[in-house]
Amino acid sequence: MTLDADCIFCKIIRSEIPCFKLHEDDRTLAFLDINPVHPGHALVVPKHHAADVFETPAEWLSATVETAQRVAQAVRATFDPPGLNLLQCNGPAAAQSVAHYHMHVIPRATDDGLTMNWALVPGDMDELARIAEQIRTNM
Ligand code: 5GP
Ligand code: ZN
Numbered sequence: 001m002t003l004d005a006d007c008i009f010c011k012i013i014r015s016e017i018p019c020f021k022l023h024e025d026d027r028t029l030a031f032l033d034i035n036p037v038h039p040g041h042a043l044v045v046p047k048h049h050a051a052d053v054f055e056t057p058a059e060w061l062s063a064t065v066e067t068a069q070r071v072a073q074a075v076r077a078t079f080d081p082p083g084l085n086l087l088q089c090n091g092p093a094a095a096q097s098v099a100h101y102h103m104h105v106i107p108r109a110t111d112d113g114l115t116m117n118w119a120l121v122p123g124d125m126d127e128l129a130r131i132a133e134q135i136r137t138n139m
Contacts, residue, residue, distance in 0.1 A: 004049040009100035027063035052090040081107035
């Protein structure tokens with residue numbers, strides 16, 4: 001486990017800053033988001049400081065997803081929302097504001113105005129084939 005002295009989530013992991021804790025184990029901590037979209041909006045963090053999905057070792061990502069599933073089940077049992085998003089942001093353009101990998105557990109309400117608002121416009125098949133080939137060369 002590596003933690004960072006100045007990171008807000010590392011401070012929460014070290015209990016230097018309080019949180020409304022939902023779950024803790026050897027590898028992860030889950031707590032309520034301080035700016036909740038809906039009641040039950042929670043964050044799950046690995047107890048390892050790394051900025052994003054690119055820098056976080058796979059075993060920490062796996063542990064985070066396992067805990068996120070557990071939190072999602074508890075949030076569903078508590079609020080029975082009609083939907084729930086697991087959301088994870090990487091980089092400022094993707095709306096990441098805290099540079100410690102984390103997963104949001106966001107219970108949703110019908111027509112709550114939170115949208116991933118891309119239209120379902122079919123892609124160009126030749127372009128899709130070209131892009132898939134480009135990405136495959138980097139896998
Ligand atoms: P991001 O935009 O990086 O995906 O999300 C960061 C989240 O961390 C935001 O939703 C924000 O409300 C939450 N957050 C930031 N600082 C604190 C804090 O000190 N305590 C808690 N509980 N949540 C925080
Ligand atoms: Zn950190």
